[in-house]
Amino acid sequence: QKEVEQNSGPLSVPEGAIASLNCTYSDRGSQSFFWYRQYSGKSPELIMFIYSNGDKEDGRFTAQLNKASQYVSLLIRDSQPSDSATYLCAVNPTGTASKLTFGTGTRLQVTL
Amino acid sequence: SAVISQKPSRDICQRGTSLTIQCQVDSQVTMMFWYRQQPGQSLTLIATANQGSEATYESGFVIDKFPISRPNLTFSTLTVSNMSPEDSSIYLCSVEAGRGETQYFGPGTRLLVL
Secondary structure, eight states, rough: OEEOOOOOOOOEEEEEEEEEEEEEEETTTEEEEEEEEEEEEOOOOOEEEEEEEEEEEEETTEEEEETTTEEEEEEEHHHOOOGOEEEEEEEEEETTTOOOEOOOOOOEEEEE | OEEEEEEEEEEOTTTTEEEEEEESSSSOOEEEEEEEETOOOOOEEEEEETTOOEEOTTTOTTTTTTTTTEETTEEEEEESSSGGGGOOOOEEEEEEESTTOEEEOOOOOEEEEO
């Protein structure tokens, strides 16, 4: 069983719409959760991190965490073509110090 | 955050040779990591580079194949030894900076082995 699972996509949304990206994880004791954006040919760029249940907002981005359901999501409001990228979910599993386990990523396409 | 540079940015190598990749950070950091990202795949952690001691390798990665140095708190190297075409990949270093386990990535080294 994969430790961090994401739908590979592509997820296609029209410009201006809300994009919803989802991630599930297997380690119930995980405490830290991260979303990275990776443009083609570039390295991952941190978008947000979240530690507590609930929502965390930063500009057009909202991360949502539900530890009971082992589920973390990223919402992108007013999606722009420049948001087209692969979004990687990363989790810090229990007892792994600072290590992160990455999902396979969801490719987002924002269409005009 | 942290500003991270890697050298070389890309290279084409012959099988059987070795390549050393450098990672430089603009501030002192405790934790540095090396990842591999094969074409179309996600990131796989190779090892944690520990300052003053041997690196800690993940399952499937060994020191003879991927020796790592960490001479100080701002610098690390990863060597890919006795390369084969299967080693063609992007190699990324990252550092832990800021709150919690937040990691920031360098620009990566794109390696093609012929």
